[in-house]
Amino acid sequence: AQSVTQLGSHVSVSEGALVLLRCNYSSSVPPYLFWYVQYPNQGLQLLLKYTSAATLVKGINGFEAEFKKSETSFHLTKPSAHMSDAAEYFCAVSAPLYSSASKIIFGSGTRLSIRP
């Protein structure tokens, strides 16, 4: 079974400050991990994904995430927040390639607010 826990339903940072959104996962097999962003009244956009290659994954809009197996974590970071980063962020887990269990399990989401 797989699950994802996002710590903090709401995170607020100042513009220019570090963004850190926390995600811990549970998986009985080596997982694929994802971060999705959802802007107000829009769909889901893939920010980045981990698929068992490099543990430090770079995504769009300056975001990156590091897969830490020992900590079962996949935290999302961005060195300097921009006003346009304000959105809902979802961490998600899925079974790896060549597994029949292909559904994506989403975390409950973290709403990121940016203070001017």
Added chain:
Amino acid sequence: EPEVTQTPSHQVTQMGQEVILRCVPISNHLYFYWYRQILGQKVEFLVSFYNNEISEKSEIFDDQFSVERPDGSNFTLKIRSTKLEDSAMYFCASSREAGGVSYNEQFFGPGTRLTVL
């Protein structure tokens, strides 16, 4: 860049009515999915579909729900008799086949907001 499309963007219906939500997956994809997101909550898996049959479904996907690929391009979700609690955003997704099982990068459509009155 190819993308998943969904119609309509917003559907309003009366409780007890049937609705059909439509999706056009990316053309070379063979795995299809529906997810839903109740307002303010997380995205939940409903069903996956491959080779004209359901691969997996969640507890949410009861007898009121059905999926169909009526032609070579569309993938539909039907709710037979809508309830108030079916109000949600419904996302379609698709992924490429790899060796007969799903390649796990799923591409999401923009969603259909269903409002049941």
